[in-house]
Amino acid sequence: MKKVFAVALGILTAIGGFVDIGDLVANAETGARFKMNLAWVVIVGVIGICVYAEMSGRVAAESGRAVFDLVRERLGPGPALVNLAASFFINMLTLTAEVAGVALALSLVTSVNYLLLMPFTAFLVWVVIWRLPFGLMEKVFGLLGLALIVVAVTVVRIGPDWNSLLHQATHPHISHDETPFTYAYYGIALFGAAMTPYEVFFFSSGAVEEKWSDSDLATNRANVFIGFPLGGLLSLALMAGASLALAPRGISVDALSQVALPTAFVMGKIGLAILLVGIFAATFGAALETALSAGYTVAQYLGWQWGKFVKPRDAARFHALVLGTLIFAVLIGISGVDPIKVTEYSIVLSAAALPLTYFPILVIANDPDYMGEKRNGRLANTFGFAYLVILIVVSVATIPLMIITKAGA
Amino acid sequence: MLLSDLLRMRVVDVDGVDVGRVVDALLVQSGPVVGGFGHQLVVEGIAIGRRNVGLRLGYHRAGVKGPAPLRMLLERMERKARYARWDQVDSIDEDALVVRLRCPVSGLDEPPVTAA
Amino acid sequence: MAEARRMWAALKLLDRQILDREDRFAGNVDDVILERLDDGTLAVTGLWSGAGGLAYRLGARRFGRWLQRMRTELGDGDGVIALGAVQTIGNHVRVAKDAHELSSEATERWVRDHFIGHIPGNDHAAE
Numbered sequence: 001m002k003k004v005f006a007v008a009l010g011i012l013t014a015i016g017g018f019v020d021i022g023d024l025v026a027n028a029e030t031g032a033r034f035k036m037n038l039a040w041v042v043i044v045g046v047i048g049i050c051v052y053a054e055m056s057g058r059v060a061a062e063s064g065r066a067v068f069d070l071v072r073e074r075l076g077p078g079p080a081l082v083n084l085a086a087s088f089f090i091n092m093l094t095l096t097a098e099v100a101g102v103a104l105a106l107s108l109v110t111s112v113n114y115l116l117l118m119p120f121t122a123f124l125v126w127v128v129i130w131r132l133p134f135g136l137m138e139k140v141f142g143l144l145g146l147a148l149i150v151v152a153v154t155v156v157r158i159g160p161d162w163n164s165l166l167h168q169a170t171h172p173h174i175s176h177d178e179t180p181f182t183y184a185y186y187g188i189a190l191f192g193a194a195m196t197p198y199e200v201f202f203f204s205s206g207a208v209e210e211k212w213s214d215s216d217l218a219t220n221r222a223n224v225f226i227g228f229p230l231g232g233l234l235s236l237a238l239m240a241g242a243s244l245a246l247a248p249r250g251i252s253v254d255a256l257s258q259v260a261l262p263t264a265f266v267m268g269k270i271g272l273a274i275l276l277v278g279i280f281a282a283t284f285g286a287a288l289e290t291a292l293s294a295g296y297t298v299a300q301y302l303g304w305q306w307g308k309f310v311k312p313r314d315a316a317r318f319h320a321l322v323l324g325t326l327i328f329a330v331l332i333g334i335s336g337v338d339p340i341k342v343t344e345y346s347i348v349l350s351a352a353a354l355p356l357t358y359f360p361i362l363v364i365a366n367d368p369d370y371m372g373e374k375r376n377g378r379l380a381n382t383f384g385f386a387y388l389v390i391l392i393v394v395s396v397a398t399i400p401l402m403i404i405t406k407a408g409a
Numbered sequence: 410m411l412l413s414d415l416l417r418m419r420v421v422d423v424d425g426v427d428v429g430r431v432v433d434a435l436l437v438q439s440g441p442v443v444g445g446f447g448h449q450l451v452v453e454g455i456a457i458g459r460r461n462v463g464l465r466l467g468y469h470r471a472g473v474k475g476p477a478p479l480r481m482l483l484e485r486m487e488r489k490a491r492y493a494r495w496d497q498v499d500s501i502d503e504d505a506l507v508v509r510l511r512c513p514v515s516g517l518d519e520p521p522v523t524a525a
Numbered sequence: 526m527a528e529a530r531r532m533w534a535a536l537k538l539l540d541r542q543i544l545d546r547e548d549r550f551a552g553n554v555d556d557v558i559l560e561r562l563d564d565g566t567l568a569v570t571g572l573w574s575g576a577g578g579l580a581y582r583l584g585a586r587r588f589g590r591w592l593q594r595m596r597t598e599l600g601d602g603d604g605v606i607a608l609g610a611v612q613t614i615g616n617h618v619r620v621a622k623d624a625h626e627l628s629s630e631a632t633e634r635w636v637r638d639h640f641i642g643h644i645p646g647n648d649h650a651a652e
Contacts, residue, residue, distance in 0.1 A: 063616055065542065072553070073540040074465055077582050131646050303542055303553030303574070304633065305624070313647040314549070316637035363466050366475040370616065381476035411573070412534055412557035413582050433535040440568050444609020445621045450569040452559070453531065467536065495566065523531050 009139065010223040016145025018231020020286035021101040022193035022347040024279065025340060027235045028259040030186045031242030032252050036168035039236055041187045045194025046232035050224050051383045052358050055365045056200045057220040060207035063370040067204040067361060068300035074360045083356040084301050088294060090353055091198050093346035095290040095329040099125065100339035101283030104256045105276050115334050122330045125287045129322060134308045144281030150274040152237040154263045158244045165240060185405045188398055189344060192351030194232065200357060201293040209307045256339055294325040344408065352398035355391040362388055410503060420457045420508045428491060428514055429457045456520040458490035472522060492520040537614060543574060544617045551624040555579045558605065574629035575604035602628020
């Protein structure tokens, strides 16, 4: 019974933890602009993150080594350094966007300008990392993130023509006022939002630190294969809400607060309040994960002591780096950049950098030296390789598309 | 000398024919005993080939087999790898970064695969 | 005697995580030091870990050596771990020492003593 509860809790946490600022923005934006014509990308992305999250959890459990450690070992110090620089930069942008998301949720409640709330938010993130029991916080934010289910309720309350929604999603076409390039660009944004690499850094580092065994792997599988797809459903609900409530009114999502409009229209103040709790939890949880991931990637590349189980003084460089990154992210945030743009760039560039992270995971998952009997079977390799090809195509296409579409304008 | 220096060196055979570059060194734990480690690790031979991206991935010398398309691609890139036992090595020129062999290319085997 | 163990140096040693005897992460194997023995064989005598070794590996060889000299002069040590101090080579390279005793961990100690060690709560693990 206890075991069932633990698994259920893990799944619920995974659902709430799946959505972050990138998913919120990308799904609302594309829903308002393309209706459900890009819904298939979310499904492709969710299957991809399931395949690679399961693989990286298994690799971490069997080898006792986290992703960036293996990236350096397999790619060599030079290519891995290029990877590190790209990953660190993108992760920093993501952290800025998540902190802005938390600050915005708080500012909608308190009516204080979100720019003023960003340093406060970053301080809270740091305190949790520095002092509070992190596993507990992770569960709390994951569960609070379930408040995002209100977006699904919103869609149901709108009472849409389900057949037409489904028809749009299954018969995607590009409307006359869009080009194939903008369509592809927003597709990449959605894909990057679903497959964000920091989730894998965070995930595998946690697994190494918690010294996962075979039974943890079973739990991990349940979390990933049930939790992530349900989280993906929330993403689709966000998209559907925007396509039903914003697209007909000609509203495009230019500000974070507009992500909440469909729910505010349909569910009123209470619905909005619930949604804000969900947004707060989802972005705060993701801010913790990205802040830690900044430390994980660098520390693992250089072999430093890292982790949240050891005293901060015993992982001094790791903590100094996490703190420095948080401060820098806030400085970017309050410099007056548009949080929506930062989010967009972070997910699109994530998509471009994905092969750098996922390719070494795929190779290590096949290494008998590390993995023994637990190495990839035919199914994992078929999906893993198919996604590697997709990732490379996406990666090559991203920058040209960014230039052609002037970043989706 | 550092291992990374060795890995930058070219290899020429007894006739001065270019064999390729040093891509790895096979160590055997058979030297004199040192401290808590036990027998020292000594170089038993060097793998020679073309340096390529797939080199460190483990497809050639560590038994990584999947996914099949990757394996085929990387094995193709490295099929000409050779192995020179230490007794086939004549000299190591650290300034010119050249390893000279005391036998012709034809006297070399393929690198052994070690799983552990 | 069992057959002597064999391993590929670049594959098994380079860029591996070093663990100290308390399972703490204590740097990476940034390079491997090879020396001629009297009988003409080439043997591994130590591991080079830290910024100098990494710079050397990345191609900034003079800078790497300069960094090593500087740090030695400053009293931090040369970042070399003798093979005799290594216990086992597996998924990790385990040394029979405490991370605090390794010269390659001098920067970690400096950041602890001059920065992190001054922030309240630095002595309590979050979990």
